[in-house]
Amino acid sequence: MRPLILITNDDGVDAKGIRILVDIARLYADVVVMAPEANSSGSAHSFTGMRPIRANTISKSPECSIYSCDGTPVDCIKLAYEYFCPRKPDLVLSGINHGSNSSINILYSGTMGAVVEASVSGLNAIGFSLLDHNADADFTAAVPYIRDIIADVLANGLPNEVSLNVNIPCPSNGILKGVRVCRQSRARWMDSYEKRVDPHGKEYYWLTGRFECDDCGPDTDQWALENGYVSIVPTTPDYTDFRSLDIIARRFGSNISAS
Numbered sequence: 118m119r120p121l122i123l124i125t126n127d128d129g130v131d132a133k134g135i136r137i138l139v140d141i142a143r144l145y146a147d148v149v150v151m152a153p154e155a156n157s158s159g160s161a162h163s164f165t166g167m168r169p170i171r172a173n174t175i176s177k178s179p180e181c182s183i184y185s186c187d188g189t190p191v192d193c194i195k196l197a198y199e200y201f202c203p204r205k206p207d208l209v210l211s212g213i214n215h216g217s218n219s220s221i222n223i224l225y226s227g228t229m230g231a232v233v234e235a236s237v238s239g240l241n242a243i244g245f246s247l248l249d250h251n252a253d254a255d256f257t258a259a260v261p262y263i264r265d266i267i268a269d270v271l272a273n274g275l276p277n278e279v280s281l282n283v284n285i286p287c288p289s290n291g292i293l294k295g296v297r298v299c300r301q302s303r304a305r306w307m308d309s310y311e312k313r314v315d316p317h318g319k320e321y322y323w324l325t326g327r328f329e330c331d332d333c334g335p336d337t338d339q340w341a342l343e344n345g346y347v348s349i350v351p352t353t354p355d356y357t358d359f360r361s362l363d364i365i366a367r368r369f370g371s372n373i374s375a376s
Contacts, residue, residue: 120146120207120271123235125193126214127157127227130175130185134213137256138245139181141264142210145271147180149206151197153227154185158216160227162234164191172196190231198238208271209235212245213263215254219246219284219338219348220304220330229282233354236280241270243281248342258293259285262347275351282350286342297346302337304330 122142126135130152142148154173165188175183184201186193190211198206214228223229228244235242243266247259266283275281282301286293308326315321333339338348 121202121204122146122148122208122210122267123194123197123202123206123240124148124150124210125152125190125197125231126212127153127160127190127231128215129153129156130183132156132215133253134215134245134247134256137260138210138213138263139183141260141267143181144264145267146207148182149197149202150175150181150183151193151201152183152185153190153193154187157189157227159225160189160191160230161225162191162230163189163227164195165189170196172201190227191234194231194234194238198235198240206235206240208267209240209242210245210267211235211242212247213256213259214244214246215252216250217246217248217284217342218244218282219342219350220302220328221306223282223301223350223352229280229352232280232282233352236275236278236352237354239277241275241280243267243270243283246282246284247287248284249287255287258287258291259347262293262296266349278353278355280352282338282348282352284338284342284348284350286345286347288345292345293347294345295347296349297338297341298349298351299336299338299341301350301352302330302339303332304328304339 170188172186211231218226232242232244310322341348
């Protein structure tokens with residue numbers, strides 16, 4: 118029996134990136150797609166709990182079935198795993214996202230929200246992003262790297278609750294230099310809400326901002342991407358800062374009730 122790959126994204130079921138990813142995945146496995154019916158970028162790890170979720174069948178076959186739903190990428194993973202996958206997926210893929218999910222962007226990313234949800238559920242999972250927001254982005258240079266990473270994880274798996282955040286640059290010469298396994302760069306978005314007035318005279322606010330990173334050492338994802346490498350960051354849902362556990366324990370440990 119061929120492996121089974123479950124695929125989602127946050128750009129929506131009609132995005133070019135997910136079509137490319139499905140074509141690659143079908144080289145290795147049977148495929149189930151469950152993707153948001155509309156763009157869900159920036160949905161992070163949100164899920165739908167205050168209304169019902171509705172799913173639609175786009176196409177169905179033993180080798181590749183495609184569904185959409187009106188929920189978030191995390192909803193897609195939860196729903197597909199329980200009701201639409203004929204067996205436990207051997208691998209979950211999310212993407213290929215149109216735009217970067219490196220550094221702090223992982224916190225906001227619906228692409229990576231789905232990946233982390235899958236890993237919490239005990240599934241091997243990878244998120245792929247291309248640093249090009251263009252709806253008709255060129256994925257040609259990225260395809261061999263995506264193919265090799267998928268093949269490796271299918272063959273060897275990943276550590277428990279570890280997923281991969283893979284970002285792929287678009288060098289001006291179109292040539293990628295290789296792969297760098299690295300840490301997430303520390304950065305921030307300097308957000309600002311631009312105040313505007315609609316045609317009816319009512320005020321509204323539009324989010325703007327700029328990305329700032331002063332942590333671009335050669336061991337970071339930002340350095341890799343700026344220098345033409347595919348970045349792979351092993352990711353975990355455990356937010357614990359183990360470096361500061363002893364310091365905080367000395368400060369608060371004796372004052373915190375064990376109950």
